[in-house]
Amino acid sequence: MIRFLRALVLKILYPMLMLVAAFFKSKKDALQQFVIELNNKLVRAEGIKTKRILILLPHCLQINDCDVRITNDIYNCKRCGRCNIKDLIQVAEDNHLKLFVATGGNLARRIVSDVKPEAVVAVACERDLSSGIADAYPLPVLGISNERPFGPCFNTKVNIEKVKEAIEFFGK
Ligand code: SF4
Numbered sequence: 001m002i003r004f005l006r007a008l009v010l011k012i013l014y015p016m017l018m019l020v021a022a023f024f025k026s027k028k029d030a031l032q033q034f035v036i037e038l039n040n041k042l043v044r045a046e047g048i049k050t051k052r053i054l055i056l057l058p059h060c061l062q063i064n065d066c067d068v069r070i071t072n073d074i075y076n077c078k079r080c081g082r083c084n085i086k087d088l089i090q091v092a093e094d095n096h097l098k099l100f101v102a103t104g105g106n107l108a109r110r111i112v113s114d115v116k117p118e119a120v121v122a123v124a125c126e127r128d129l130s131s132g133i134a135d136a137y138p139l140p141v142l143g144i145s146n147e148r149p150f151g152p153c154f155n156t157k158v159n160i161e162k163v164k165e166a167i168e169f170f171g172k
Contacts, residue, residue: 006042010134032126036143039133043140053170054117055092055099058124060156071101087160095167108132121166123158142166
């Protein structure tokens with residue numbers, strides 16, 4: 001029943017809201033965030049438990065002037081600690097989880113199809129997160145919006161505690 005509600009939200013309500021957002025552009029982020037939160041509530045209500053969790057991150061979490069290439073292999077990171085990538089690798093290692101940077105929807109889909117997780121913890125902006133969550137259905141995704149103190153797609157951040165909590169939710 002809850003899974004069906006999730007389908008209604010992601011496959012019917014979400015496209016309808018994006019239609020509304022086409023006329024009220026200033027409300028787009030808020031409507032996408034509303035869908036992400038609704039999805040997260042339903043995923044939690046479903047109570048899915050698994051250790052096969054994939055963590056997906058956006059490339060903009062990497063600080064702009066870092067010259068290490070992490071898109072193909074995040075473990076190229078030198079762990080200098082100037083951006084959240086270091087801590088996220090630590091979280092993935094502590095929990096023995098797969099961790100990838102997805103530079104777009106196509107790559108995210110390919111990673112999901114290769115890794116075949118039973119649940120996903122995803123970090124991204126509201127736009128990528130809401131469309132990715134809808135795309136991934138019925139796979140349960142807990143979405144965490146990134147913080148953008150310098151504007152979109154540039155030196156973004158994420159609350160590591162929220163990532164840990166989402167992993168704990170699925171893994172317990
Ligand atoms: S932690 Fe340091 S080495 Fe790793 S991606 Fe961030 S800036 Fe680059």
